[in-house]
Amino acid sequence: MDMNREELQEDRYARLRLIPWWDQKKLKSATVMVVGAGAIGNEILKNLALLGVGKILIVDMDHIENSNLSRAVLYREADEARPKAVVAAERINEINPEIAAIPLQGSIISQVGKGFFRHADLVLGGLDNREARLSINQKCWKTNTPWIDGAIEVFQGFARVFVPPQSACYECTMSQADYKLLNFRKSCSLLSRKEMMEGKVPTTPTTASVIAGVQVQEAVKLLHPDADLQPLTGKGFVFNGLSHDSYVVTYPRNEECYSHETWEPIVEVHRRSESTTLREMVEIIRERLNLKEAVLETDMEIAIEAHCICGDKESLFRPLMEVSLEDAICSECGEEREILMAHQFTGQEAYADMSLKEIGFPPGEIYQGRSGKEIVYMEMTSDIEKILDNKY
Ligand SMILES: [Zn+2]
Numbered sequence: 001m002d003m004n005r006e007e008l009q010e011d012r013y014a015r016l017r018l019i020p021w022w023d024q025k026k027l028k029s030a031t032v033m034v035v036g037a038g039a040i041g042n043e044i045l046k047n048l049a050l051l052g053v054g055k056i057l058i059v060d061m062d063h064i065e066n067s068n069l070s071r072a073v074l075y076r077e078a079d080e081a082r083p084k085a086v087v088a089a090e091r092i093n094e095i096n097p098e099i100a101a102i103p104l105q106g107s108i109i110s111q112v113g114k115g116f117f118r119h120a121d122l123v124l125g126g127l128d129n130r131e132a133r134l135s136i137n138q139k140c141w142k143t144n145t146p147w148i149d150g151a152i153e154v155f156q157g158f159a160r161v162f163v164p165p166q167s168a169c170y171e172c173t174m175s176q177a178d179y180k181l182l183n184f185r186k187s188c189s190l191l192s193r194k195e196m197m198e199g200k201v202p203t204t205p206t207t208a209s210v211i212a213g214v215q216v217q218e219a220v221k222l223l224h225p226d227a228d229l230q231p232l233t234g235k236g237f238v239f240n241g242l243s244h245d246s247y248v249v250t251y252p253r254n255e256e257c258y259s260h261e262t263w264e265p266i267v268e269v270h271r272r273s274e275s276t277t278l279r280e281m282v283e284i285i286r287e288r289l290n291l292k293e294a295v296l297e298t299d300m301e302i303a304i305e306a307h308c309i310c311g312d313k314e315s316l317f318r319p320l321m322e323v324s325l326e327d328a329i330c331s332e333c334g335e336e337r338e339i340l341m342a343h344q345f346t347g348q349e350a351y352a353d354m355s356l357k358e359i360g361f362p363p364g365e366i367y368q369g370r371s372g373k374e375i376v377y378m379e380m381t382s383d384i385e386k387i388l389d390n391k392y
């Protein structure tokens with residue numbers, strides 16, 4: 001880097017550096033995952049880019065629609081039908097060319113391995129459904145990654161901070177009504193479960209910018225752990241844009257909560273999911289544990305095959321989450337087929353010579369290798385390095 005460029009850099013952040021505890025190096029060296037590039041996500045991303053957060057991973061599965069344009073500062077009319085994650089990454093790179101914005105198009109529940117959470121310093125959520133929040137929460141706890149949730153509806157919203165392993169988590173804040181809704185959705189047929197996740201909430205860009213502003217400010221606090229900035233850990237800022245009687249709530253930690261599982265130690269496996277077979281992965285686990293009968297487990301069901309009473313069979317090989325009712329209907333006889341699924345693998349399966357990717361596991365996944373009570377957590381680290389560092 002030559003002198004001029006360095007001076008220019010000094011310029012960009014000069015006003016921020018006037019803040020006594022501000023440490024631009026901490027922001028530059030941070031990796032932050034943003035889940036959801038909608039109304040809140042756009043505002044989060046804009047703020048992170050302005051502040052010079054060095055590496056920003058943007059996860060979103062959707063494409064830009066016209067109705068996004070009233071609430072999303074990063075999108076233009078000409079972007080219609082393009083992936084949100086990709087366009088958002090391009091635009092925040094324009095806002096600040098010194099950062100690395102990395103798009104990851106896919107569902108946070110089934111297509112982003114837990115290793116990505118472990119490699120992030122923080123996760124920021126701009127989501128509109130409980131399922132995705134719960135999934136982020138569990139992955140953040142397992143990998144010991146703080147996360148900051150944001151939610152908005154019309155002129156109201158909240159921002160809350162969850163820091164594993166000690167604080168209250170998202171699931172601790174769930175009410176009986178939340179559980180009921182979640183269980184109701186889970187018990188529904190495949191298609192309606194998918195449909196219900198697409199519930200639309202009325203939102204405004206003004207509330208989105210307030211809540212995203214608070215979320216990113218909390219992120220800045222967490223990235224300066226030595227500065228005693230009193231982050232909202234285990235608490236929520238409740239914004240009421242009608243009456244302006246906004247306040248802070250403290251969430252009690254529920255010791256019975258199902259989400260408080262921490263996975264450690266996590267072992268890095270320097271392999272890629274697309275070039276490692278299931279059989280090889282089970283072998284790696286057995287070597288590591290030095291136990292011949294160890295198996296590979298995941299916390300996510302993989303749909304292997306659909307069987308029909310008429311005799312028809314079809315390979316699925318994808319997370320069960322991604323199987324719709326349509327997929328389950330037999331094209332031969334119209335009956336609903338039985339879905340064969342698995343979450344435990346011995347390496348002896350008929351498909352054991354398929355790659356982990358082909359079987360339907362997400363990139364960067366952390367697998368559990370188990371033999372009785374003995375357990376080891378194995379992360380597909382090269383998948384993550386390829387996406388985050390553009391390696392290989
Ligand atoms: Zn909890």
Ligand SMILES: [Zn+2]
Nearest residue numbers: 308310330333
């Ligand atoms: Zn059939």
